[in-house]
Amino acid sequence: MFWRKKVEERIECQSWFSYSVMLPNIEEDEQEVMIIGNYIIKNTGTETLNKPIICIRITPPKDVRLGGKIGSITHTALMVDGSNSAAWEYIHNDWREKSLETGEHWLKPKVNAPLLSNESIAFAYELQFPLTQKEKYVNVEGFIYFDEINQGLASLNKMTINF
Template identity: 30%
Template sequence: MGTKDKLSYERLISRVEYYKEKALDLEKKLVFAEETIERLENETNKDNFLQQIEEKEKELQNLRTHVEELTKKLNRLEEHEMEKRIQGYEELLKSIQDEINDKDQQIDLYQQRIKSMEKRININRTSEPVFEEFPQEDSKSEPMKKLGLNCMSYFDYSVIYTKDKNGFVRGSFYLENIGTETLENPYICFRFQPAETCALKGKIVSLITSPSQDEMLQSIWMFMDNEWAEKAKERGEMWICPLRETKFNSGDKLSLDDFQIPFKSSIDKNITVEAFVYFNKQNYRAKAVNHIAINF
């Protein structure tokens, strides 16, 4: 091999070595570039992953909030349903209690009517009490006072006239036990003069007319609806007695409140109403300390 060929071969080898080194260097750069690309891709994926995690966490928080709201709504619905049930039970109990109260009132009314009917029977069996004129301090009343029986009764009234000189009396009648013994079941006689003026209205029931439950509950007095009471009315006497068993001790008071007595001037120029109180069981009687006087 000549010198020229030898140089060409060496240059060729040198160039081959150069290209090998160059290729190796490029290969290193390529590997570095690939690693860089992979790293960048990983970082990019990591950022996306973190973003996805944040989004999922937000979504999870929203779901938790929604679940809490639904739970609260469910609790409110359960509470509302429970309140409705409780209210329903309370209304049912109130309805039952009202029915029980109505039945109790009806029972009480029937018991009062039974007692009143028994009283009417006793009245029918009792001889007619008749009051004669006697002074307040009559000697006949003294023995009763000594036994501790003493009742003071009186009218408190006003007379109201209309334009045609008719009108009515409005007032109350009071009984006061000023003795030492207990008084029982007073019978009151209102005596009208003239007899044609005999009329009395107020909170007084008549068992003949079958009074309502309210009338029975609101009333204290009843008319004595028997044969001799009707005859007494013809001569100007109106008799009433307690609707229920009545006792009042020493110092106690009893009253007939807000009665009305209508009158007409065409009947008579002077009208008087006296009152007498009779305690049948104790055989004691007393005249009211005053009377009603109407003058035209």
């Protein structure tokens, strides 16, 4: 007779940025850098995770624009990226002021489905910033929160662009 070993319950996840950097053509009038990518969240534990919230922190907070399938609670998506990715929304109505002040963009999926073990969700984003900005760098960090992981977890990587 075979004994079934009890699987240890684990509540854990990982998140990371996958991205491409597009540098402007020297002959172009507008000298803007564009970063297109996904912030991927994977449930690496054995238990279902509920109500994801992500924080994308951008420094310096001014002059960097975050786009994607994003809206606020009272407003529709700002941009459609043409992919199959789900739409996200800001968790605060005063998101514009908060993001300009702190550089933090707090988002949740518009459709809140549980994240089962071994499943992933992604936030498809686009970042743009001018090469003429005062600070000659941009840092982007990601953090993920769930009902079950309320202290939050930092992403496995972050973006640092120096110019």
